[in-house]
Amino acid sequence: DGGITQSPKYLFRKEGQNVTLSCEQNLNHDAMYWYRQDPGQGLRLIYYSQIVNDFQKGDIAEGYSVSREKKESFPLTVTSAQKNPTAFYLCASSISSVPGNEQFFGPGTRLTVL
Amino acid sequence: GENVEQHPSTLSVQEGDSAVIKCTYSDSASNYFPWYKQELGKRPQLIIDIRSNVGEKKDQRIAVTLNKTAKHFSLHITETQPEDSAVYFCAASGANFGNEKLTFGTGTRLTIIP
Numbered sequence: 001d002g003g004i005t006q007s008p009k010y011l012f013r014k015e016g017q018n019v020t021l022s023c024e025q026n027l028n029h030d031a032m033y034w035y036r037q038d039p040g041q042g043l044r045l046i047y048y049s050q051i052v053n054d055f056q057k058g059d060i061a062e063g064y065s066v067s068r069e070k071k072e073s074f075p076l077t078v079t080s081a082q083k084n085p086t087a088f089y090l091c092a093s094s095i096s097s098v099p100g101n102e103q104f105f106g107p108g109t110r111l112t113v114l
Numbered sequence: 115g116e117n118v119e120q121h122p123s124t125l126s127v128q129e130g131d132s133a134v135i136k137c138t139y140s141d142s143a144s145n146y147f148p149w150y151k152q153e154l155g156k157r158p159q160l161i162i163d164i165r166s167n168v169g170e171k172k173d174q175r176i177a178v179t180l181n182k183t184a185k186h187f188s189l190h191i192t193e194t195q196p197e198d199s200a201v202y203f204c205a206a207s208g209a210n211f212g213n214e215k216l217t218f219g220t221g222t223r224l225t226i227i228p
Contacts, residue, residue: 042220099146099207105157
């Protein structure tokens with residue numbers, strides 16, 4: 001399935017709590033991405049990283065934070081500042097961020113705020 | 115930034131007939147247009163893509179056409195089969211720093227009626 005994994009598959013969190021979603025890839029890809037998927041809204045980019053120790057905000061970065069300390073890992077933290085965090089979160093990677101390189105997606109994490 | 119619109123949001127087609135999904139984009143600098151298929155409960159996967167120096171690309175039963183002047187591109191599936199039932203997303207990206215990220219359409223849920 002492309003060597004990109006996400007955990008956990010399902011995550012429940014109480015309001016006001018931060019939570020971290022894991023994304024790991026063994027494809028030796030430089031670029032990694034986090035998307036949020038809501039019904040009827042397609043995939044919206046939260047953050048992306050073109051290389052280790054570097055990342056940029058996407059279209060809906062407010063209330064989220066990321067780190068890229070290792071090439072293989074790009075964890076996403078959903079903070080209490082995110083107003084509506086219940087969603088399906090997809091991580092992706094590509095060999096580089098140059099357009100034309102296929103993005104490979106992980107299986108996703110479904111986050112529910114109780 | 116880039117804006118991608120996708121139509122229709124749902125499409126039902128008799129098995130064996132053709133299906134067409136259309137997308138428009140706003141940024142004339144965009145030059146890479148992939149299509150992703152997401153089956154129920156699974157991750158999105160690239161099925162075909164096209165670059166702006168090509169007007170049409172075919173891969174067995176699927177084809178993509180691009181009209182740069184009108185800024186629209188379409189996915190064509192011929193001889194549809196039950197396994198074509200899925201949500202399809204179009205996307206667009208540019209080549210220059212700052213617009214290399216993918217912007218996705220809102221998706222089309224395709225149902226093949228046996």
